[in-house]
Amino acid sequence: MANATIRDVAKKAGVGVATVSRVLNDSTAVSPTTRQKVQTAIAELNYSPSPIARRLSLGRTMTIGVIAPFFIRPSYVERLRGVEAALSDSEYDFIIYNVETVTRRNDCFHDVPRQERVDGLLIMTLTPTDEEVDYFVQSGMPTVLIDSRHHHLSHVMIDDVAGGYQATRHLIDLGHRKIGYISDLLQESPFGFRPVADRYEGYRQALTDAGIDFCPEYHRQGELSRREARRLAQELLTLPDPPTAIFAYSDTQAFGVLRAAQDLGLKVPEQLSVIGYDDIEIAEFLHLTTVRQHLYESGAQGAELLLSEIANPLSRPQEIVLPTTLVERDTTAPPLLR
């Protein structure tokens, strides 16, 4: 009973293979009676068409490739979930290319398009160079960027400038004037992460709009980890004139800040306000005020964008910008009066 082919079905139903193919893809009209015959034959043989043969014949792989540094940060899982949901309704499978090194990144960008393994590419956070984008375009590979941006490619962005602004603004509205910012490394992001520069820009802008001078000493950068953030926060908080509030680039880093405050015996939010970014699951548990990104949506919308691009290859690059949401919890409050 292993595997019936379309020919077996055709024979059993007493029709030609093309007819079977027709009822399978209901492309052309088929007379109700023959359709019926074919369908019962299919049922009796427990027939299921071979996707591989179908793909070869169609010249399409019916799968899309998702390239991302998935396992480095919790936020990717949420995005992936959105992708999965959007794709599970379609005929497309997806295969994951996990990137944890620059070498691997380059390999993926170079090999995946030419290997005819996928009909489209979904790239998360990683930003391809102009050269690489040209390569994608020339290969005729539909490509959508999520959480990254390029003018030749459709992309769905989270408005990180606005998010950074929103976080900073919240602190300002509470009355803070001395606002520290602990961010990911701005300069040497080997993968070229957009959000790092964007959130920083939002921070600066909010300061400027409120007439607050930017104090370089209040901006610390370090590897995205709790430990490093804790160290940086410690530096910040032991300054002669320490900030009364700290905005962290990510929730993970915000937790490091919280820890530093705890180490120094500073009460949050009374003596120090802390705001994070991402709204990962634990954030709620720890009552962290943060900025929520709509990660699931970004994945889902990116996948749908790609699907439509595959269906309609000539379309112009589209841009979707997703907003962020301020989630007020218990780690921010007005500063103590002097």
Added chain:
Amino acid sequence: MANATIRDVAKKAGVGVATVSRVLNDSTAVSPTTRQKVQTAIAELNYSPSPIARRLSLGRTMTIGVIAPFFIRPSYVERLRGVEAALSDSEYDFIIYNVETVTRRNDCFHDVPRQERVDGLLIMTLTPTDEEVDYFVQSGMPTVLIDSRHHHLSHVMIDDVAGGYQATRHLIDLGHRKIGYISDLLQESPFGFRPVADRYEGYRQALTDAGIDFCPEYHRQGELSRREARRLAQELLTLPDPPTAIFAYSDTQAFGVLRAAQDLGLKVPEQLSVIGYDDIEIAEFLHLTTVRQHLYESGAQGAELLLSEIANPLSRPQEIVLPTTLVERDTTAPPLLR
């Protein structure tokens, strides 16, 4: 420059397609000079064989399916990471089938094997029924279970009985006699999760071995969520004779217990010891004593088991049992003396 085929290469090198195929798969001996010709032709044409055509011809899909409720619990991501690592060295791709409902579970179990989409199946935590296992076997589909068990299928298990025992034993060794257990729903696990029953068994066994009577009142079950665990812990802690220590089925639930203690003004670990299970990332941050599972390894070893099973279909089912590790942090201590 889109896509050269094997025929183009053959023509350019002035040989037959079979020869090209031979150097591609270095199956049969090819004279060094012709091999050289072919290889330069391949390089000049930037040729890359079509995986799809290859698969059709080979009759193998070169992809394996991974079925799991991935996005429900953080621990699956770690397992998946192990799978990815093991598979990225091989020629196999993998497709994720995410299961969030019982319907979806049944669809996956039924459809995936017959659709000739995959050469092998990796099933995480979900336990197929005997009937379903028969179906897999009859379909000739190599299948490996991770974190689940069946005598007809190879599987890699985490020794949850030992883990439950270990957690409970740790509490006992500290001097506790009144030990509560907050678990996932034991009865109506629609997916048939093994670990639920196993950890419970470990808990009971440790109690018995220490000569402590099992107190049904101390065992509470509820949906695996922080909120529900918090509610259950509250019940436990407001008992006339409350437990001095609580073992939680998962770290997530342990956090709910911690919260309940906080609500009631109970100091941890002085007035209440809490131990979790999983050692998810936040556990370290919150200094939770817990039992670590080797999740990454379970994924990696499962994938390798499957690969070897695909290569050698006649092999007998194998069983791999991975140990657990007690991670002592700051939420457990001896009980207060009366």
Added chain:
DNA sequence: CTGTTAGCGCGTTCAC
């Protein structure tokens, strides 16, 4: 409406 036939790109017998 429906059957026949020619590919899709590659592996693989078979003769040479």
Added chain:
DNA sequence: GTGAACGCGCTAACAG
């Protein structure tokens, strides 16, 4: 050693 021809299972013209 090497090339020609067939087949994997399906779709898409092209005739009827």
